[in-house]
Amino acid sequence: MIAEERLNRIVSLVNERGAVSVPELMELLSISESTIRRDLIKLDKQGLLNKVHGGATRIRSDYVVADQSMAGRQTLHMTEKRLIGAYAAKIIQPDDFVFIDGGTTTECLVESITETHATYLTNSLPHAQRLLAKGCRTLLPGGEVKQATEVLVGAETVNTIRRYHFTIGFWGTNGAGLETGFTTPEFSEAAVKQISLEHTVRPYVLCDSSKMSKTSLITFAEFMDATVVTDRLPDNEGAFRMAGNVVEVKEEQ
Numbered sequence: 675m676i677a678e679e680r681l682n683r684i685v686s687l688v689n690e691r692g693a694v695s696v697p698e699l700m701e702l703l704s705i706s707e708s709t710i711r712r713d714l715i716k717l718d719k720q721g722l723l724n725k726v727h728g729g730a731t732r733i734r735s736d737y738v739v740a741d742q743s744m745a746g747r748q749t750l751h752m753t754e755k756r757l758i759g760a761y762a763a764k765i766i767q768p769d770d771f772v773f774i775d776g777g778t779t780t781e782c783l784v785e786s787i788t789e790t791h792a793t794y795l796t797n798s799l800p801h802a803q804r805l806l807a808k809g810c811r812t813l814l815p816g817g818e819v820k821q822a823t824e825v826l827v828g829a830e831t832v833n834t835i836r837r838y839h840f841t842i843g844f845w846g847t848n849g850a851g852l853e854t855g856f857t858t859p860e861f862s863e864a865a866v867k868q869i870s871l872e873h874t875v876r877p878y879v880l881c882d883s884s885k886m887s888k889t890s891l892i893t894f895a896e897f898m899d900a901t902v903v904t905d906r907l908p909d910n911e912g913a914f915r916m917a918g919n920v921v922e923v924k925e926e927q
Contacts, residue, residue: 688723688730695729754882754905759783761923766792770841773870774801776825777846779880797826797866827862835870843874849888850881855897857890867894878903
């Protein structure tokens with residue numbers, strides 16, 4: 675068995691079983707203990723499994739530790755994101771002062787916006803360009819551009835947003851949980867999300883179903899701090915429905 679094939683087989687076994695011991699891998703793959711241990715160290719460094727004492731465990735699928743690039747996210751769950759974005763766009767009124775967070779779900783919101791009399795502030799450079807193209811009055815805060823997500827972050831961004839009071843706002847999130855709240859993997863983005871949401875009368879978190887029950891590194895708001903707009907809730911997540919702040923968007927809406 676060549677090295678690449680062996681490594682792929684180890685990852686598959688760990689993902690299938692959840693946890694595998696070194697002796698089990700030795701028996702299943704007919705290779706030495708020293709080779710298994712070297713492979714586990716390598717795969718752990720690549721983030722493909724968790725090396726633990728005596729073996730390895732599967733990476734938690736409900737934990738998000740890093741942002742994907744905008745390009746990487748633009749092919750994921752786009753049908754659901756467009757459905758959510760179209761619903762959210764209908765909420766905006768002519769006299770609203772609207773905050774729009776960065777991200778691909780809020781990008782779908784921007785694409786669906788027809789209300790050109792409202793005033794919009796976004797920390798996303800791509801969103802600002804699309805709003806301007808629609809003829810919307812558009813504001814940008816200062817700050818540093820984060821390359822992965824193309825949003826403005828940092829102390830200057832936070833201090834600018836702190837001066838404003840929005841009537842309505844829309845945020846993306848990497849995870850949404852009843853206990854952990856709305857979470858994101860990066861400190862500077864979390865700070866912008868937190869201050870803007872705190873300064874909004876009617877906050878909405880746009881969250882496709884793949885994000886529900888997921889957790890990332892930093893909480894930027896508690897679950898009850900905003901209305902959640904999602905495409906659906908998992909069948910076994912009755913607690914989310916009981917929370918009373920979740921809107922499930924259906925095709926006919």
